[in-house]
Structure formats: C-alpha cells, structure tokens
Amino acid sequence: MSSTYDPLVGTVLDDRYEILAKLARGGMATVYRARDQRLTRTVAVKVMRTDLGEDDEFAAKFDREARAAATLNHPAVVGVFDQGTALGRPYIVMEFVEGETLRRVISREAPLSPVDALDLLEPIVSALACAHESGLVHRDIKPENVLISTRGQVKVADFGLARLMTSPQMTATGVLVGTASYLPPELVTHSRPDTRSDIYSAGIVAFEMLTGTKPHTGENNYQIAYRHVNVDVTAPSERFAAQGHKGWRIPDHVDAFVAACTARDPENRLADGRAMLRRLREVRAALLKDPQADNPELARSLQPVVARDGDLTQAIAPRPTPRPRPIAAAVGATASGHPRSHASAQLPNHASTAATGVLTRHPAPAWEPVRPRPSGRVESPLERRSPVSPRGEDSGRQPRLSRTPVFPNVHLSHSPVHRRRRGIVALVLVLLLTAGAGIGSWWWMSGRFTVVPTMVAATEAEALAAVAANDLRAETLTDYSEDVAAGMVVSTDPGAGSRLLRGDTVTITVSQGPERYGMPEVVGKGVDEARSLLAAQNLLVGTVTESWSESVAAGIVTAASQEVGAALKRDTVVDLTVSKGPQPIDVADHTGRDAAAAKKALEDAGFDVSVTEEHNASVGAGLVISQTPNSGTGFRGDDIAIVKSLGPVMVEIPDVRYKSTDDATQILEDLGLKVDKRYVTDFPLALEIASGTEPGRGSSVAEGSTVVLLVS
16 A cells, blocks of 8 residues: 555654655554654654554553564664654654565575574574574464665564464454464463464475475465364475475475474473573574485484373372281280290281281270289389280280281390390481481482573583583584683573483583684675675675676676685675676767867777868868768777878869860860850850860869860
C-alpha cells in the first residue's frame, strides 16, 4: 500500500518524529520511516493499530514490553530508542536498518550452502541467547523479522512485542494467530511459550535456508499447524536431494542440528538460545574443516533423546534382597546356677528353611514392681522381660518386646561388665550408623555435586587441571577475543560457581587472540573477484568508486583503502577504486577553420592528428577542407585526419588574339577556365576573331574562374 494514502505520513509525533513513509504493516502495528528532528537521524517508528490502541490493558502491555525490549543490548538486535503515545496511539522508536529482510535473501538465493546458512543463523541465535538470558521470549522468529543491512549485518526485529498477545497460538474463538509455518507444536496444543519455542522457530528458518522450502505446507494455517503437531520435520539433506539440487551436500551433523532444534516434544529440543549457539558453533567449526564430510560422532551427540513410555528418567540401583529375619519360636534353655550360662536353643526344623521371618507383635507387659533377687541384686526391667525364668527354665512365653527380633540361638549375659560392653558396642554402632547416614545424606544432597572453578584468564593447561581437580570433564573450544590473549580462557559454560554433578562436562572456550584476517591483493583483479577475495577473508566491501583509466580496462580494481597483507578485524570495510576504462573525448569539427589551430586543438584533447594538403577552389589556403572523424566521441590516442587547403590551382591566361572564336574558347576551357564571350566590333557583321581577354594575357586566375573573351 502506498504511503500516499496513510494519514500519518507527514505528521510529527510529539514534536520530534516526522513520519516520512510507510515501510510495512503487521497484525498489530504499522512501521514507518521517520526523521528524528532533534538528533537529525533516520529512525523506524512502530505505531499501534487504532483499534488496539484503545484497549488500555493492551496498550499497557505494549509499553511494558517495549521497555523490556529496550534493555537488550546486542549487535544483532534492532535497538529500541524511545516510546510514547501520540494521537491516542502508542508508538515505539527503533533503529532504522537500511537493507532487506532474510525472506528476500531466501527467495532470491536459497537453497544456501550449509556454511552460508549457519553464517546467517549465528547472529540470529546469538540474539536469542541474549534475550533468553534477559527473560524475554521472541515468539515470532521468521525470515520477515530478520533484517540484513547493506553492510551485511544481521539484526532480529520485534523482540518482546510478540509477547503482547495473551494467547499467541489461538484466540478465544479458536482462530489461529501468527505465522503458522514457524509455529512450535506446543503453542498449537496447550503449552505456554518458553525459550524452546524460539528454538523450534529458528530451526524451521534454518531448514528453509538449507532447502529453499518450508518443512510443512497446507491449504490453510490449520493444516500447517496440524502437521507441526503430528509430523516430524524432514531431514534437510533428504529434502535437498529430493529437489534435485547439486553443487554441495548437507552433512549428517547439520541434519542432526536441525533435528535437535525442531523436535516436536519440547523436552527433546535444545534448551535455550545459549545451548543452541554453542551447538551451532560446533557444527560450523566442523563444516569449516570440511564442508562436505559427515561427522557421525557430532551427529550422535546432537540427536535428541526421545523418552518412551515406561522409560526411567534416571538410572536407579536394583532393590537389595531382603535380609532374612528369624521366625518367633518356643525357646528351650537350661541354666547351671549363678552366674548363669545359657545353652544354645534349637530352632524347630520348619524355621530353618524360611528365607524371611515375620515378627509377631505382642502387647507390652504390665509393669511389675522391682523385687529382690536371691543374691540381693535388684532385678532390672530387662531381666524381667527375659524369656528365661530366673531359675533357668523355659517359661514358655513369647518375647515381650515386640520391637526386638528374637534370636533363640543367642543368649546375652546380664552381668554389669557385659552390659557395659554391650552398651559401648551399641554406642559405636549408633555412631557408625549416624556417620553413615550423615555421609550418605551429605553425598546425596551436596557431596555428589561440585562447583565449576574460576578459569577465565587462566591458561588452557591451568583450566584443564582445575576442571580435573573438581571431578569434572572438559570440552575445549576456541574462539577469537579482542581482550584475552591467545591461549587463555575466555569463558566457560556453565560459568564459574555453577553447581554440577561430578563427572559432568564443562565447555571451556580458549582465546585464539584477536580475530585478524590478512588483506588480500585485489588491485588488478576484476571487481567480482575482489569481492570474493574479501568475503573469503571475512572483510566487507565498502564504497566502490569508479574512475577513468587510460591504462586499465574497465571493471578492474585500481586501488584499495587497505594495504596488502595488513591484519584487519572481521567485517573491516575496504573501499575500492574500479576503472571505468579510457575516458571518452568529444570530437570537435574544425572544418573550414585554420588547419594549424585545428591540429593543435585536437592534439591537446589527446588525439593523434595527421595533415594532408590539396588545392581547393572553394576553400582558402591554410584552412581545413575536411576532417575524419568530425563528430562523436573517441579516446586518447585515436587518429584524426584533416585535409589542409592549398587554395585553388592558378592558371596563366594565354594569348588568344587573332584566333578564331571557337579556337580561343577551346584553349581557355582546356585550361579549366570558363569563357564568357563579349563582342567589341563596330562592324554590322562580326568577324568571329578573338581580339583579347579580360583579364589580359599573362594574368593568373584560379582554375575554374570565368574569363571574358573579347570577340571582334
């Protein structure tokens, strides 16, 4: 729709933002190109639709989300500068990105090679990682919301704004809202969105860049949403091969990466943007080593773990076999007097074959008063509960203590010495059990965990030693850093102080030093070849200036703004000067002008001039009779020929007196002269004899001149 018909074009919001033109219209807002009159810069202004702006709750959410999005500070996120309300409609002022959307790139260039696709995807995922760490979920990742500037910078737009919809996947009446092609399955069914929803949408974008098509299509949004819920995303390599594309292949680890992002069950996806960015960089590093080679080990590590019904989420040790316990039985014993000694009691035969026994609980006995023993010793309550009578005879009763198992073949002495020893043993056992329980509790609650040590700015060897000392495993990656020297640790994932199970893996990123690329030799190359050489070195082409060159053919680079071999940062801009070839020169026509002046003027213009001379009756001596070429354009060094006039050919008039008129006329005409007869006789009848000429004999006249023949 043309901006001519938009009433906001030409208005100024809050006496600051002049609306210049409409850029796009979405489901809840319209985006305009505007000029910030205060800071004199071009910005993008998103203005909420009129009907939504009247909803106070929606407007309040719009304001809150705009503030949240403004907290994101990332080079791959479109920045939010300001927000306000004008003409009763909330608006947001954002960074204006001059360029095109990822949708146009996909439409024009897809399918992209795996390396190119991941190069475009990395800043998108990096932006998601930043947002997820800030508690924001985009919820509308799609190519239309990814902007690519004219300098090649990738930026994600509309961060936080998609959260404004109360229910992003369905309205109250069941109408599907949003872009169904990138909609996570859980938003179609019942779940609320989280970081894994963005991972799914980003995975669909990666699939589309790799294959040039969307994984699920249908006649309407409901059919597409149904396929998201019920059909797995095809491996990009299968779709790529089915379409008959050639030129490269998609390795297995790229397929596995897309599968890890687009698993239908959110539990089987990569957890968030940070996890996706880490795995993307692993896949990209493998591709840079060999873009065509498979990497089965990396592919296996990326495959999502699919839980099946009945699967355990954590391995559990098998249940230990129950310890045999004796069955209560009648006890037979004998005593030999005081101090007593107990004979071994025999278990019934049927009890010896039992694997486990069950203790029968009996009611606790009534309290009995303490009475003197025959030896004068006071009987203890424990002795009164003994199944053996004081006389050493079997009382025939079951044990009174239901809490204590009965071991009929073991008899304990009741002497004070033995009781003290048994007390010490019991104390030691209690202490050991307490210590064991404490150690087990400590191990389960904290002992099995360890802490990620601080390794930033340490050497790689020191970091590996620290990881091993904390019972962890290390996985090392490399990355460039402007601040950390080569060989030193840039960061760890998880970060220092994080709590992990012993044996877990910590990813250590080791600095390769500042990221620098050598400036290639581009002078003397075609402009397209120069662009390819700079792109291969991760450098950007800046301003391309064309200039005339007499010695360099058109389209060849004549100069560059960076010296050959210079170490440059990634995305450094290199300006080029490209030859337009020899400069054309206008050819001026000097016909009829002084030949010497004409020759000098043409030579000063850069032409090579050749001069020939000839007589000409109509062109004066020293003037240009003709010039070849005498119009159009030429180039320095081209030849131009001019013909210089020597004037007419001069003829001396002969003496024709006394010749007949016819003879005199013939003589003069043979000399190239024209004859005009004039009779000068007084006789009535002319004698037809020549009496002279005008001019007279001996005179020189130009060839072709008219001579008067006097006839008498």
